[in-house]
Amino acid sequence: MKTCISDVTVLTMDDQSHVYPDGYVLFDESGIIQAGDGECPREADTYVDGCHGILMPGMVNVHCHIPMIPFRSMGDDCPDRLTRFLFPLELEAMTPELVYLSARYGICELLLSGVTSVLDMYYFEDQVARAGEELGIRAWVGETIIGQPTCDSKEPYGGLPLCEELIRKWNGHSRIHPIVAPHATNTNSPRMLREAYEVAKKYNVPYSLHVSEMDAEMDYFREHWQKTPIGFLHDLGVLSPGTIAAHCIHTTPHDWDLLAQSGTKVAHCAGSNTKAGKGISPVQEMKAAGIVVGIGSDGPSSGNTLDLFTQFRMIPSFQKTKYHDRSIFPAREILKMGTIEGANVLGAEDQIGSIEPGKQADLVLLETRSVNMFPVYNPYSAVVYSANAANVDSVWVGGRQVVKEHCLTETEIQKERGNLSAAMTAFQKKAQKYADII
Numbered sequence: 001m002k003t004c005i006s007d008v009t010v011l012t013m014d015d016q017s018h019v020y021p022d023g024y025v026l027f028d029e030s031g032i033i034q035a036g037d038g039e040c041p042r043e044a045d046t047y048v049d050g051c052h053g054i055l056m057p058g059m060v061n062v063h064c065h066i067p068m069i070p071f072r073s074m075g076d077d078c079p080d081r082l083t084r085f086l087f088p089l090e091l092e093a094m095t096p097e098l099v100y101l102s103a104r105y106g107i108c109e110l111l112l113s114g115v116t117s118v119l120d121m122y123y124f125e126d127q128v129a130r131a132g133e134e135l136g137i138r139a140w141v142g143e144t145i146i147g148q149p150t151c152d153s154k155e156p157y158g159g160l161p162l163c164e165e166l167i168r169k170w171n172g173h174s175r176i177h178p179i180v181a182p183h184a185t186n187t188n189s190p191r192m193l194r195e196a197y198e199v200a201k202k203y204n205v206p207y208s209l210h211v212s213e214m215d216a217e218m219d220y221f222r223e224h225w226q227k228t229p230i231g232f233l234h235d236l237g238v239l240s241p242g243t244i245a246a247h248c249i250h251t252t253p254h255d256w257d258l259l260a261q262s263g264t265k266v267a268h269c270a271g272s273n274t275k276a277g278k279g280i281s282p283v284q285e286m287k288a289a290g291i292v293v294g295i296g297s298d299g300p301s302s303g304n305t306l307d308l309f310t311q312f313r314m315i316p317s318f319q320k321t322k323y324h325d326r327s328i329f330p331a332r333e334i335l336k337m338g339t340i341e342g343a344n345v346l347g348a349e350d351q352i353g354s355i356e357p358g359k360q361a362d363l364v365l366l367e368t369r370s371v372n373m374f375p376v377y378n379p380y381s382a383v384v385y386s387a388n389a390a391n392v393d394s395v396w397v398g399g400r401q402v403v404k405e406h407c408l409t410e411t412e413i414q415k416e417r418g419n420l421s422a423a424m425t426a427f428q429k430k431a432q433k434y435a436d437i438i
Contacts, residue, residue, distance in 0.1 A: 002028045003399070004040035005365065008050030009379045012355040013057050013339045017332060019379065025055060027361035029399035035355050050365055053393060054379050056335070057354050058116025058138075058362030059308045060342025063208070063246045063267035063296025066106035066120045066128060067099040069420065070427050071301035075438035076275075085434040086301065087148070090123070093427040094151040099124040101420045103131035106306055108408055108416050111137060113307030113389035114364035116397045117342070117352055119244070119267070119296070121181035121208060123152045123159075126166055129176045135410055136402040138362065140346055141166065142181025142208060145196050147188050157192050160199065167203045175398065177205070177346075184210035185229040186217045190236055197238040206242050206347060208267070212255070213247035213278060230255040239264045244345055246296060248286065249279040256282075256289040265292045265345040268337070270314040271305075272298035280322045283315070284329070294342035307389040308338045316384070331380035361399035366391045 003026070010023030012035060026034040026041055040047060071089075075081045099122065110118055120128050121142040132139035143166050144150070145159035153159060159181075167178040180200040182188045188196070193209075200207035212218065212229045221229050230251060233239050241263035248259075248266045259266065268281055287293055295311050297303045303310070315337070316329040343353025352362050366387055368376055373391060376382045395403035402409055431438065 001045045002026060002033065002043060003046040003048060003396075004044035005048040005050050005055055005363070006040045008053050008055040008365065009376075010035055010355060011054060011056040011335065011379055011383070013336060014354045014356050023055065025355055025361075025363065027363070027396075027399050029361070031399070032355060032357050032359050032361050034357060048365075048394070051367065051369065053368050054366040054376075054383060055355070056364050056366070056383065057339045058352065058364050058395065058397065059114050059338050060294060060346065060353060061110065061115045061118040061297050061306065061308060062244065062294035062342050062345045063269055063298060064118050064120045064306060065122050065299030065301070066110075066118070066306070067094070067102040067122045067124070068299040068301045069102040069106050070098065070424050071299075072304060074301065074431070075434075076304070078437050081437075084437055089427075089431055089434065090151055091149065093430045094123060096124045096127050096152075098423050098427060100127035100131055101416075101423045103128040104135060104411075105416045105420045106300065107131055107135045107137050107139075108411065108413050109306045111135065111395055111397075111402050111408065112392060112406070112413070113309065114366070114392040114395055115306065115308060116362040116364070116395060117346065117348070119179070119206075119208060119346060121179075123150055125162075126169065129166065129170050129178070133173070133176050135408075136175075136397050136400055138175045138352065138397055140177045140179050140206060141170070142179040144181055144183050145188060145192065146183040147192065157188075160192070160196060163196070164199060167199070167205060171203060171205070178203075179206040179208055182207075182209045184213070184217065185232065186214075186220045190232075193233070193238060194236055200242060204242075206244055207238065207240070208244035208246060211245040211248055212250045213273075215250075215278070218250050228252060228255055230258055234258045234262065241265075242347065247273060247278075247281065249273055249281045251282060251286070253285070256286055256291065259286065260290040265294065267296040267345065268293050268315070269296045269298040269303065270311055270318055272302035274314070274318060275303065280318045283319055284323060292341055292344045293337060294345035295338045305389075309388045312338060312384045331378065331384040334384045335380055361396055363396045364392060365394040367393040
């Protein structure tokens with residue numbers, strides 16, 4: 001069935017950044033058929049009146065921990081919370097059911113905010129894949145590999161065999177893409193980082209981990225290896241076009257060269273980086289070096305929201321302030337990072353990230369009737385600086401409508417919230433032991 005959305009400003013995010021101010025897009029479940037200015041072709045079966053809204057590609061969130069919804073707003077101002085209560089409480093309280101219901105709720109939040117593709121890494125990741133398949137999002141899912149006991153493995157590094165199971169089960173799925181996800185440079189041994197990379201090579205899937213994020217991580221590599229984490233990963237042989245390095249806050253010019261030469265991609269998480277006081281990532285220098293940089297929300301514990309509108313405003317604000325230059329990171333460049341460049345990070349730029357014939361119909365319709373969306377002189381600026389998740393009217397993934405008039409089509413958010421709330425009872429009881437620090 002062919003659908004045509006008309007009476008919209010179409011931001012294609014293609015190589016020429018074509019904009020159709022009185023535009024339309026014709027598509028079906030096999031992909032985008034046509035885009036341009038003027039009236040919809042008469043061959044459509046369904047017509048959608050965009051009501052002078054903005055139609056853009058689905059947004060791509062390249063770093064997230066979706067199932068951490070139960071941790072949201074917990075200990076937001078607590079220092080060293082990763083080791084003080086996040087790791088312990090995950091070990092004590094996270095279960096397959098809680099991960100599944102949290103993932104469903106988080107995916108609903110992503111879809112309602114116009115995120116159609118997401119990279120996630122957590123525990124019981126098969127449950128995240130299950131939730132993503134059911135709700136219609138496009139997801140890259142990675143089982144966390146870490147050198148300590150976890151909620152889904154009593155043995156350190158038990159995530160690696162679970163990772164292979166995940167890959168064998170989901171590889172080849174049209175929307176669910178398994179990846180290899182070691183936790184971080186300093187929470188895995190060099191041998192395990194290399195073994196995990198060999199698994200990624202074996203199955204030809206992405207390899208993603210936290211890199212150059214923590215002060216303690218930087219101190220560790222300075223003391224024990226006399227090199228940066230990125231220099232260490234380079235010498236270990238795990239930097240490559242399929243490697244996605246999340247955060248990359250504390251990096252050097254030599255690091256940028258190594259990332260660029262290897263083709264390694266970066267997931268920039270401005271909100272969580274600065275909320276935790278970790279620093280402002282040198283995105284301008286990384287992009288100037290030729291590194292592809294996408295945008296991640298991080299998890300709902302670290303960044304609180306899973307949408308990218310929050311990140312869109314933070315990135316230019318921090319970068320312009322860091323370099324004392326209002327002209328850098330114009331709105332169009334930010335939107336590219338959240339769409340086509342995010343697709344490039346995932347190795348999916350030939351399928352998603354822009355509105356072009358032949359690509360998947362991952363689309364977001366923003367309404368411009370709300371008080372915050374008038375007037376619109378520059379549609380890129382309107383999306384980056386004025387819009388928020390509440391302006392998302394409709395969303396399609398692979399030509400299938402998953403959000404219509406601000407409501408999910410496959411479920412109801414209040415139902416998902418009720419199911420998750422009921423499942424969180426035991427989690428919340430166990431969290432009470434940390435009440436003095438959270």
